[in-house]
Structure formats: C-alpha cells, structure tokens
Amino acid sequence: MFGLFNKSKDSEKNQANKETLPEWYAELEETQTRWFSFAEKLEAKMEELVTASVPELKQVLQEDEDMYKRTFQRVYSGVNGQLNNIRDKARDTYEEKIDSIYYDLDSQISVLDKNHDLLSEFRRACSDRYNHFDDKFDYWRKELEKTQERDLEIEYQKILDEYEAIKNKFSCTQCGGNIEIEKIFLIETFISCPYCKTQNTFAPSTQARNLQNIARGLAEQRTAHLYEAFETEDKKERELYHLRHELSLSKIHESDKKVLSEIQAKMDDLEEQRQFAIKNAPKLYQIYLRAMYDEWNKITPDLKEHNEKMYQNQITQ
Amino acid sequence: MEEKKVNSFLDRLKQKAQSQTNYGGEMEINDAKMNVRDCPNCGAGRAKQDGVTHCAYCGFEFITLKLTDGVYIKKEDNSI
Numbered sequence: 001m002f003g004l005f006n007k008s009k010d011s012e013k014n015q016a017n018k019e020t021l022p023e024w025y026a027e028l029e030e031t032q033t034r035w036f037s038f039a040e041k042l043e044a045k046m047e048e049l050v051t052a053s054v055p056e057l058k059q060v061l062q063e064d065e066d067m068y069k070r071t072f073q074r075v076y077s078g079v080n081g082q083l084n085n086i087r088d089k090a091r092d093t094y095e096e097k098i099d100s101i102y103y104d105l106d107s108q109i110s111v112l113d114k115n116h117d118l119l120s121e122f123r124r125a126c127s128d129r130y131n132h133f134d135d136k137f138d139y140w141r142k143e144l145e146k147t148q149e150r151d152l153e154i155e156y157q158k159i160l161d162e163y164e165a166i167k168n169k170f171s172c173t174q175c176g177g178n179i180e181i182e183k184i185f186l187i188e189t190f191i192s193c194p195y196c197k198t199q200n201t202f203a204p205s206t207q208a209r210n211l212q213n214i215a216r217g218l219a220e221q222r223t224a225h226l227y228e229a230f231e232t233e234d235k236k237e238r239e240l241y242h243l244r245h246e247l248s249l250s251k252i253h254e255s256d257k258k259v260l261s262e263i264q265a266k267m268d269d270l271e272e273q274r275q276f277a278i279k280n281a282p283k284l285y286q287i288y289l290r291a292m293y294d295e296w297n298k299i300t301p302d303l304k305e306h307n308e309k310m311y312q313n314q315i316t317q
Numbered sequence: 318m319e320e321k322k323v324n325s326f327l328d329r330l331k332q333k334a335q336s337q338t339n340y341g342g343e344m345e346i347n348d349a350k351m352n353v354r355d356c357p358n359c360g361a362g363r364a365k366q367d368g369v370t371h372c373a374y375c376g377f378e379f380i381t382l383k384l385t386d387g388v389y390i391k392k393e394d395n396s397i
Contacts, residue, residue: 048323049323052323052324052327053323053327056327056331060331060334066339066344067344067346068344070339071334071335071337072334074333074334074337075330075331075334078330078333078334079327079330082326162349166349170349170351171351172353173351173352173353174353174362179351181349185389186388187388187389189389189390190369190389190390190394191351192364192365196362196364197364197365197366198353198362198363198364198365199353199362199363199364199365199369200351200352200353201351201352201353201354202349202350202351203347203349203350203351203352204349205346205347205348205349206344206345206346206347207346208349302388302389303388
C-alpha cells in the first residue's frame with residue numbers, strides 16, 4: 001500500500017531485467033563508454049590547444065608589423081585548422097562508431113520489440129554527448145576568435161597624428177607657395193596651388209590610405225554597446241518563451257484554481273514581454289545601424305555618399 | 318608530454334608563419350608626397366581653370382578618358 005514491500009519486488013524485477021537483456025546490449029554499453037571517454041579526451045585536447053595558443057596569438061598580433069597582420073593571420077589559421085581537425089575527428093568517429101551500430105541494430109530489431117528502447121536510449125545518450133562536445137567546440141572557437149580583436153583607436157590616432165604633422169608641410173612644386181592639405185585624402189588627388197593655380201598631384205601615405213580599411217571596424221567598435229543591446233533584446237524572445245513554456249507545463253498537474261490563475265497571469269505577463277521583445281529588437285537594430293553609419297561617415301566623410309547607398313540597401317533588406 | 322606537443326606545434330607554426338613570404342611580394346610603405354606633371358610636349362604647367370585632361374597651350378592629351386564625378390575628381394576637371 002505504501003510501497004513498503006515493493007523493494008524486494010523491485011530488485012527481483014531488476015534481476016529479471018538483467019537476465020532478459022539482449023546479447024547486443026553489452027556491445028552498446030561498451031561503445032557508449034568508449035565514445036564518452038573519447039569525447040572527453042578530444043575536449044581536453046581542444047582546451048589545451050586553445051589555452052596554449054591564446055597568449056601566443058596575442059603576442060604575435062602585437063609583434064606583427066605587417067599592415068594587414070598577415071603573419072598573425074597565418075598562425076591563427078593554423079591553430080583554427082587544428083581545432084577544426086579535432087571536430088572532424090569527433091564527427092567521423094560518431095558516424096563510424098555510433099551511427100553505424102545504431103542503424104545496423106535498428107534494421108534488425110523491430111520498433112515493437114521490448115528492447116528497442118535500449119537502442120533508442122543508447123542513441124539519445126550518445127547524441128547528447130556529441131552536442132555537448134559541439135557546444136564546447138563553439139566556446140573554444142569563440143575564445144580563439146577573440147584574439148583577432150585589436151584596438152583600432154590606436155591606429156586611427158596614428159593616422160590623425162600623421163595628418164597633423166604633414167598638413168602644412170607641402171608647397172607648390174611650380175611656384176613654392178604653401179599648400180595646405182585640407183583633409184585626410186584616401187587616394188591620389190589634384191590639389192591646386194592657391195597662388196599660381198597649378199594642379200599638384202598629392203599622393204597620401206600608405207598609412208592614411210589604410211583609413212578606409214579600418215573605418216568600418218572602428219565605427220563598429222565605437223557602437224558595440226548598441227549592438228549588444230540589440231543582441232540581448234533579440235535573445236530575450238527565446239528566453240521568455242522557455243520560461244512561459246515551463247509554467248505551462250507546471251499547470252498540467254495543478255488543480256487549485258487560485259494557483260492556476262496565478263500561473264496564467266504570470267504566463268500572460270511573460271507573453272506580453274515576449275511580444276514587446278519581438279517588436280523592439282528590430283528597432284534596436286535600426287538604432288545601432290544608423291549610429292554605426294553615422295560614426296563611419298564621421299571617420300571617412302568622403303565616402304558618405306557611397307556608405308549611405310549601402311545603408312539604404314541594408315535597411316530595405 | 319601533451320603540453321610539450323602543443324607548444325612545439327605552436328613554435329613550428331610561428332616559425333613557418335614568420336618565414337613565409339607574402340603573396341605579391343613585400344609591401345611598399347610610402348610617405349605622403351606632392352608632385353606636379355608638366356606637359357611633356359611644350360613644358361607648360363597645368364592650371365586648375367584649364368582642366369587636367371589636355372594641355373591648355375598645345376592640346377597634348379594627358380588623359381584619354383572623359384572624367385565623371387568621383388570622390389575627388391569632378392567632371393569640371395575636364396579640359397574644354
């Protein structure tokens with residue numbers, strides 16, 4: 001009645017279960033254990049690779065004198081390739097060992113067979129472990145990606161300093177009159193002498209030309225807080241949905257009307273918040289986009305017309 | 318043992334990356350400079366009001382294309 005006497009029955013039942021376990025189950029169990037320990041080893045390898053690489057990569061980036069940081073990019077691609085190899089290894093092994101054994105047995109055992117659950121359970125456990133591995137892979141890949149970030153403000157400041165230094169340095173090649181460089185030019189341009197009107201050709205330095213390459217990155221860096229606000233709002237929808245879903249599940253075994261109405265009120269509130277997030281996220285994205293382009297235009301005003309066309313394309317997508 | 322392996326892999330990778338040459342050769346780093354182009358035919362300079370495509374004196378053709386509006390060059394820079 002109170003389950004006091006069930007204990008012995010349960011153990012008897014377990015005993016009986018063990019006896020009736022099919023012979024292929026031992027193989028499944030072994031494969032599962034081996035897969036788990038293999039995934040664990042691969043995870044340890046990933047962790048070791050990335051934790052050792054991150055400080056090295058940061059150092060290489062700092063020491064790389066190339067304007068496009070190509071030495072850093074080569075080392076980065078090498079490490080990234082190794083990380084991808086580990087993931088490939090996991091995928092291949094999963095297909096070779098887990099999938100094959102599952103499909104092999106699945107074709108032999110009917111779904112109506114009482115032991116088919118064991119097979120499904122095996123597959124679920126192994127695939128969950130694989131997903132867990134994939135999550136870890138994503139985490140380490142992001143850690144690696146972070147090493148690419150560099151402070152573009154420093155590079156921008158160098159360009160500004162250079163401009164300040166050269167803006168009054170030039171004189172007309174024809175008459176020797178002083179020519180002021182009125183802004184940061186991104187490509188060769190004609191500047192006419194204010195005295196003799198001769199068209200001088202001004203060629204900007206390699207560093208100044210690079211401004212158009214870093215401008216967008218810098219604008220994004222400056223408006224990163226707005227993008228983060230959008231991302232948080234964008235993720236909220238799923239979070240609220242799951243919270244609401246959990247509440248709706250808790251209603252199933254609840255019969256107290258007062259509690260039920262309380263849960264319903266909470267659910268309605270969550271739904272309202274969710275609907276707000278759905279509407280608000282695109283608005284926040286628009287705010288970010290406009291601010292980013294404004295910032296970009298401030299850095300390279302000469303490219304404003306071109307950038308605005310790009311902006312129009314982006315918002316009408 | 319494992320850690321040694323990772324470190325030696327990274328060292329080799331770094332060495333290779335540093336010794337590898339860039340596609341297209343070394344990069345040229347130039348300072349800003351100012352220049353002027355006189356007419357190779359008659360030696361006259363080019364003035365703002367005369368445009369940049371032809372020499373105002375002897376008609377020498379500097380640029381064969383007709384200029385359109387760009388970031389810095391405008392169509393007014395065509396010589397008449």
